[in-house]
């Protein structure tokens with residue numbers, strides 16, 4: 001068994017466990033705080049079981065939720081966005097194609113295991129343990145997805161891939177409002193980790209780092225979170241809020257609309273793209289700092305004019321509820337929705353502007369405190385599109401100079417190409433290597 005092949009047995013390792021743990025989770029959720037403490041007291045007094053400690057890890061059915069790694073597309077793009085997200089960008093240390101293929105094979109094996117879950121191989125204690133141990137000896141899938149994308153720099157002279165570069169893949173160039181920190185930009189490869197809990201994304205990152213010595217070097221990472229919104233009683237949903245207090249994601253194209261995703265997100269192999277790139281996508285990542293102290297001192301009416309939406313409901317200025325469609329045709333001078341509002345610039349809803357649709361998958365980040373005492377918070381903006389120029393780059397160019405810029409500062413990120421999905425037995429990037 002190799003260093004990384006520790007998922008012997010295959011199948012779902014939780015098949016037997018699932019119902020019991022699921023019921024435990026539901027049981028805890030169904031009890032009020034008073035009943036929970038009564039159970040804890042009874043357990044302690046009667047000597048049966050043990051008291052529930054505040055430090056006990058929560059148990060819930062969501063822990064056992066798994067996304068199948070295999071399929072036409074990679075997971076983590078149209079799959080629902082869970083509570084935790086992270087982008088980690090790497091430089092590839094291999095210097096030849098054999099090394100690159102080895103890396104891609106290891107990545108594929110590790111991702112297949114981590115996203116399915118299973119028992120960690122136990123080793124002779126005279127050797128370092130197989131994994132970090134932070135999830136214990138049984139790794140639960142926890143809705144983990146790991147999405148692998150490659151940067152333009154992978155197509156330089158090192159691996160002889162230049163002729164196979166996706167048509168729009170390029171190094172990100174600063175926009176006028178950017179203050180890019182070189183240490184948080186670009187990379188040969190990006191991994192997007194999404195899961196229900198932070199322990200799972202960190203465990204997965206450390207697992208991949210441990211299994212790719214001499215092949216990958218971490219360049220930068222940014223983590224983020226998002227409140228997960230339960231559907232309301234009538235089945236409708238509300239979008240989560242960003243750190244500026246507004247609902248973010250309202251007008252995102254519907255990720256479960258396959259026909260729409262085929263147009264907006266997935267490369268279809270035409271339009272001058274290399275055939276291997278079919279079912280891949282362009283990933284645009286931006287680390288955008290928010291000046292929250294300044295924002296919190298800005299009048300609400302100004303905040304709402306800047307976005308073109310109501311803060312509390314998320315409704316467009318021309319509507320009453322969040323998912324009302326904005327109407328601009330009868331407001332040519334921007335008396336209702338300012339012409340330079342964020343949503344009107346981002347999507348003017350004019351003939352042809354549907355070509356610029358993108359699928360956003362952002363996470364809020366909070367990194368700590370700047371040297372000047374200001375909060376270092378913002379948006380880990382991630383967007384997927386079939387055409388990087390028509391998508392992110394065109395939308396960002398329209399947003400250049402928008403009033404929101406007084407409150408935001410993009411400091412990092414990069415452009416990547418998300419590899420097509422694979423079937424069982426194959427490895428990510430095999431079609432790219434075969435094409436060049």
Ligand SMILES: C=CC1=C(C)c2cc3[nH]c(cc4nc(cc5[nH]c(cc1n2)c(C)c5CCC(=O)O)C(CCC(=O)O)=C4C)c(C)c3C=C
Pocket residue numbers: 242244246247248249250251252286288289290307309342343344346347358378379381392395396399408
């Ligand atoms: C270049 C693309 C975009 C960047 C960068 C971006 C940054 C950014 N956005 C918000 C907050 C909101 N954005 C909203 C809508 C929205 N934003 C973009 C694109 C970028 N945003 C698009 C295409 C849209 C949809 C426009 C539409 O179709 O109407 C909204 C409104 C709610 C929603 O639809 O999601 C908010 C709020 C922040 C804070 C930010 C940078 C920090």
Ligand SMILES: [Fe+2]
Pocket residue numbers: 342346
């Ligand atoms: Fe936006």
